[in-house]
Amino acid sequence: AQTVTQSQPEMSVQEAETVTLSCTYDTSESNYYLFWYKQPPSRQMILVIRQEAYKQQNATENRFSVNFQKAAKSFSLKISDSQLGDTAMYFCASADGNNRKLIWGLGTSLAVNP
């Protein structure tokens, strides 16, 4: 069975600085998707960034980028130039072998301080 582990329950960063959130996963599949979702206090899940496992290039979306280490099964999220609006829970997730459902980590609560 697939598992996703986020080892940092809480993190904080000063505004404008850079922070990295960790995620490791376990899968026996050869191809799969990995995701980072953001859940602000409004509670709606918002997709931050997506990585396809067969792509070697790390995904980037504006201030958000990932460090995808396939052999190590690591998928960390880097947030550059942190903004107050980045304060939220961040969840790492993987799509299972059938790519029909997401397996989620327990989340990292990120606080961006002014």
Place this chain on the structure above:
Amino acid sequence: NAGVMQNPRHLVRRRGQEARLRCSPMKGHSHVYWYRQLPEEGLKFMVYLQKENIIDESGMPKERFSAEFPKEGPSILRIQQVVRGDSAAYFCASSARDLSNTGELFFGEGSRLTVL
């Protein structure tokens, strides 16, 4: 183009009552997923439906829980004879194609069920 709409946003039920949660997917989306989020936890998959069909219900408790996605109207997650352990946020997500093609789900704001 409205997003995924869930209602009610908050629902309070007493033990033994029934809870019905509704989800209207984004326009043009025929794939619907229900997830449950317990306090201080990530989301747990419950069920995946396409129009009129249940594709994967491996995350759904065998008793008291059911889901449907009729040809017309919203998807319904139904919980009969609720117990306190059912208290959670229930999220619906939709996609235009299954995850293997698009890799992206669009989430609603969730329905928070409280069982007294």
